[in-house]
Amino acid sequence: MTSSDKDLRDAFFDELYAIARQDPRVILLTADMGAHSLGRFKKDLSRQYINVCVAEQNMISVAAGLALGGKKVFVYTIIPFATMRCFEQIKVDVCCMRLPVTVVGIGTGLTYGGDGPTHHGIQDIAVMRSLPEMTILNPCDAVITQAAARLAYEQQGPVYVRLERGRFPLIYGAGSADFSRGLHQIREGEDITLIATGNMVHRAVEAADILRKKFLSVRVVDVYRIKPLNTALLIKMMEGTKGVVTLEENCLTGGLGSAVSEVLCDSCKGIALKRLAIPDEHCFASGDREALQQLYQLDVSNIVHSIVRWFPQRAEHVFMEGKEDGFRH
């Protein structure tokens, strides 16, 4: 099986399994959430695996207690329950005490589609970003997801991993990138810097390829570590382009776009910014993930269209191309 065939959950938990086999201090707590590769973890490392059942607050407090007792703890469940149900436990028990606890949340953005706001992971970046001690990782392919497990393990303090479900094309070659930098330029470009995170990195690459054909040269940056943001490197990557677009399957408020806007504002760079994200609302619409992404114009066609409409410098060329392609203006 090549990495691109690997579900990202398995990429993460297979690596965690390998780590835990070597280090008995690694403990995995789950609040009744499974994954294919967790079966092996549970069977072979039963002393390091605990299902706390449907009790997320206790899961975090127990994790903190285990960490105080010398363990390196990973906790795992669906994003809203992993981050918001037990937010105060994460804040006080884990972050205030700077304990080595990694919160692994599954179901980024609209993964759970028509299951509704209870299951959508669209506010978690905002809330977790508010915690000073927190490191937030949002990997986009199997290579970096596997690396994220080790990055989290090696971290001395709290980590939050937004874990994607499903298979994604490889962005990174094995061993080719330095994942300590927090972000990576994956497409060259001169007109616009398109900054994405998680699964939206793939949409960004597709959009950039289409836009290039329309005479828009788009630089694509993967922010796989949302916090702490590597601001110096991010500024460097934004500089020299005429506009910045952020792309995330997350709400507008407090997410990646907010983080980038803060960087632009604080650095007085004066580069125009467009944020593509889910508007400030709860999503009650029915449909699968793709349908909901389309609803919020986070599909490739709408991303291209949004950028074209927003970026005026190349408007003439692009409008001409756009009309031919049936874009609405």
Next chain:
Amino acid sequence: MKDNLNFLKDKARQVRGKVLEMTAAAGKGHLGGAFSCTEILVALYYGGILRLDASRPRWEGRDRFLLSKGHACEALYVILADLGFFPGGELENYNKPGCLLGGHPNRSIAGIEADTGSLGHGLGIGAGLALAAKMDQKDFKTVVLLSDGECCEGSVWEAAMFAAKHKLNNLIGIVDKNGLCVTDIIEDCVALDPLDKKWIACGWEVVEMDGHSFDDLLTAFERVPSDRPRMIIADTVKGKGVSFMEGNIAWHHGVPKGELLQQARKELEII
């Protein structure tokens, strides 16, 4: 034994006296809850229950005590200072700008095992610590002091069921059952009683006793562990030791001044 009991009683009086002065000097504090758990803390720290070494506050073999009802920290601060975890002079700076000792305890203070102050966290943390000890075959015990108002937090019962499932008989919980929350009588708000039956139903061994009796407290702490976690329900009086504070919700975080302060000092025999 009698000498020991007298020693403990005197310690409790001294602790209350210091807490009163700290609160009066700072103009803030939680006298009611600190006074209701004073005997509990004195029994743990001076009654030979907790295995500690003030010269090595992070010694691996120490017992872990978590003050889940973190707002009662003044009583714990007084005891930790008395035992030499940090200089006694720090008590005078309690709650003042730049001080070591704030209104809720945190781990930067020697002798404090966990940051607390938000209720409903301590028992889960204690369960994790107790589980870590079991995993590593370490013989330290973990003791968590909760308030009865805190038992309204759902997370307490999540931890209760977890600890029972994992047979954490190295975990001792104590509920300081003074019957009052901040603004009300608990039983007027929720059906907390029968509290003992709730803990028993969750799989705990339960001992209910007078939380101001050193005899009762020491007997409860020294019981031979069963295969279950133990919950000690300590019946207490909020504001214990000062007549006008006892059972009076006004003294959850009230600060006595003038004649009332003098009266409290007299009753605690510190003047």
